[in-house]
Amino acid sequence: VLHTTRPLHTTQQSLAPVPPLPEKGGEVRHGLIPEEFFQFLYPKTGVTGPYMLGTGLLLYLLSKEIYVVNHETAAAACILTIIVYAIKKFGPQVAAFADKLNEEKVASAQAMKDEAMQTLQTAIEEEKKEQWRAEGHAYLFDAKRNNIAMLLETNYRERLLMVYNEVKKRLDYQVAKQNLKRQKEQDHMIQWVEKNVIQSITPQQQKESIAKCILDLKALSKSAHAAV
Amino acid sequence: LPAAVLLKDTKLMDVKLGQLGSWLAMRDFTPGGILGAMRRGYERYYNKYINVKKGGLGGISMVLAGYIVLSYMWSYSHI
Numbered sequence: 001v002l003h004t005t006r007p008l009h010t011t012q013q014s015l016a017p018v019p020p021l022p023e024k025g026g027e028v029r030h031g032l033i034p035e036e037f038f039q040f041l042y043p044k045t046g047v048t049g050p051y052m053l054g055t056g057l058l059l060y061l062l063s064k065e066i067y068v069v070n071h072e073t074a075a076a077a078c079i080l081t082i083i084v085y086a087i088k089k090f091g092p093q094v095a096a097f098a099d100k101l102n103e104e105k106v107a108s109a110q111a112m113k114d115e116a117m118q119t120l121q122t123a124i125e126e127e128k129k130e131q132w133r134a135e136g137h138a139y140l141f142d143a144k145r146n147n148i149a150m151l152l153e154t155n156y157r158e159r160l161l162m163v164y165n166e167v168k169k170r171l172d173y174q175v176a177k178q179n180l181k182r183q184k185e186q187d188h189m190i191q192w193v194e195k196n197v198i199q200s201i202t203p204q205q206q207k208e209s210i211a212k213c214i215l216d217l218k219a220l221s222k223s224a225h226a227a228v
Numbered sequence: 229l230p231a232a233v234l235l236k237d238t239k240l241m242d243v244k245l246g247q248l249g250s251w252l253a254m255r256d257f258t259p260g261g262i263l264g265a266m267r268r269g270y271e272r273y274y275n276k277y278i279n280v281k282k283g284g285l286g287g288i289s290m291v292l293a294g295y296i297v298l299s300y301m302w303s304y305s306h307i
Contacts, residue, residue, distance in 0.1 A: 023282060025277045032286070
């Protein structure tokens, strides 16, 4: 059976945020009787109605001995007097103390909440900073790329130089070999010519050339003696 | 025009005097129902007078006064 009077799923059911506690409790007059009772009787009997009702009730209880007056009544009267006096005197202080306790609890909870919010806020800022840093990585990579390009260039040039040196060495070797060959040919030719010339000098020619030399020397020595 | 409210769901203050008998007969008198009614009453009193930011004296003093009256009624024959 459905309760047709009760609407279903109209409010947004949610456990949070919890609605705050009401500021003040229900009004109570003289610490014993809720205010609703006075309001209930007000239309018919005005302001004094409940008090008249209370007085009449009290007299009825006393006269009919429904409430018996004995030694306990005296004790109750004394105790009630003291209680009322104490409440009137120390009530506000106790209330202030209780309020202070409550305040401390609320303040500590609030402090925790504020701290948590603060931590989260700083975490957000840090995160943003990290994101900004991540953008800078692009520059870093550009610099690294430049470095690598330079390394490659240097390497390439070194090898180019090495190739040039090697080729030069080989060509120098060929040139030196040719020079050597020509020199050897020259020397060999000179030697061969000298050898042949010396061979061609016959013994006859040798005697004649030696006699001629002696005659020449004599002539020279004569001219030399004359000069001296 | 609001739909006619079942007698079962009316509050006690809205029940007419003639319907009181039938209204009382319709209430839930199972143990679970009684427990539920006690819990509801307790929650009403608690949330109205005690579970507030600035509770006053009336919250507990009414309970104590009720206890005094009840114990007097139970021990009346021994006086």
